[in-house]
Amino acid sequence: MPEDTGNHDLAPGVLTEYLDEDSGIFVRSAHQFERFRSPYQSVEVHDTRPFGKLFRLDGHFMTSEKDEFFYHENLVHVAAMAHPAPESALIVGGGDGGSAEELLKYPTMKSVTLVEIDLAVIDIARKYFADIHRGALSDPRLKLSVEDGLGFVRATNESFDLIVLDLTDPGGPSEPLYGSDFYRACAARLNPSGAMTLHVASPIAHPERIRKGIANLRAAFAVVVPYLTSIPLYGGLWMMACASSTLNPSYLTSLEADRRIATRRIRDLQYYNGDVHRASFALPNFVRELVA
């Protein structure tokens, strides 16, 4: 398990996220609310002007009040809007509740199971990030399970319409959740028209993680659709992917996505709309080469 990397900050109070050894992004901390080690990782909460409250695990930026919608909306809605009527979802990780909140916007959604290995993450979310989970962590449709995601997926008999991998980057406790074995276990827990969605890496800073991640997904799923979004807190352009045996979200037209947003009464979207849905699948030439 990596040590607390907070001391790699460029200067005291300058929270630093490296994209590679020599570049990255930084945010000044105006106040440190929390800094402790859970049984799994170092946990920090800071107040910042550009991002509001900001959450770090093992020194890495996880989410923030002001930019969480870039990540959570794009992680969830591309697959969920393409699904004809999602009723059940599994989130692996995502203890901040942001993905749960997006999934619970769907009127057809009956049950969201959130499997988070670290209770400290959920406690921190309840205490500091009400603007991210917005009550999702107390929603009666949410089943919280504090355990290892790999163990849960292998042991469960349940199946799901959507699986959302809302994980820390590989290298920490989530490392086993980036392999094709785990992806196959997830594929086995999806309903026939179901889909898994996950973030992959930066196509600029992490080309090898993209190649390997997409290859691992293709070893487990018949349909793997990479897509792009922009996440300020992660340093810009970021690849996500939707994986399924049947569902291809790139077949959903802009018009139909907008129609579904309306008929499903999905509210409070700061990023996602029908145009954005379609645009997500447009890959620049250098990204096409990475996923070819």
Place this chain on the structure above:
Amino acid sequence: MPEDTGNHDLAPGVLTEYLDEDSGIFVRSAHQFERFRSPYQSVEVHDTRPFGKLFRLDGHFMTSEKDEFFYHENLVHVAAMAHPAPESALIVGGGDGGSAEELLKYPTMKSVTLVEIDLAVIDIARKYFADIHRGALSDPRLKLSVEDGLGFVRATNESFDLIVLDLTDPGGPSEPLYGSDFYRACAARLNPSGAMTLHVASPIAHPERIRKGIANLRAAFAVVVPYLTSIPLYGGLWMMACASSTLNPSYLTSLEADRRIATRRIRDLQYYNGDVHRASFALPNFVRELVA
């Protein structure tokens, strides 16, 4: 004129670009090739691992070997591909030659006029950034003019199919080139089916610059089409715009853009393709509100 802001770097050798007062991006300098003041601005060239050679003016990141294509391809081709047959272009700024290189890829292009106020920028490009201009600065179709862009546009009788504003951010010597007076002067120098293209600002860090920039453009042009791209060296999501009295690049389909790339034999595109062309115009909800 602002002083050299290089000393605002977070630490010695940590080149820092602020998006706002409290956040931004950084790149470690492996070697400083140049650092001097021209008559207009401070000029620096560094070697960096993530970006290759990197160019700063007044302490701000301008361009780099490895990510210049994000900026120059998206700045030029969205408008140029939509134009039926561009024969003449004016670049205001752009002394690095990157925009000229993209414009000179068009087989119909007969003349590109590059008006750069600072000879030092052109000298630096010739000395260090051959991989950006790739010979464009010596192309017989290029007319170099070292003078003030505002004065040039007001004085010239020429008209152009494309005008590219390839400027430093407002605040430095380019400040007068962000107002509606200058935009009207540009509009008067465009041929009837011509278009002007420019970068605007970060929709995340600079919402007011977006609002004001789009309003200034709308005061001068009948058709103003904002679009988005991702520029690593500027910190991620970035707004550009195409302004014209008649040409709307969002009407160009993905298929037709790809057909034109092929028939015009546009080579060496690392980013731009037909899908990317269409996707550029998809604005997230929070950006739609900014430009409404």
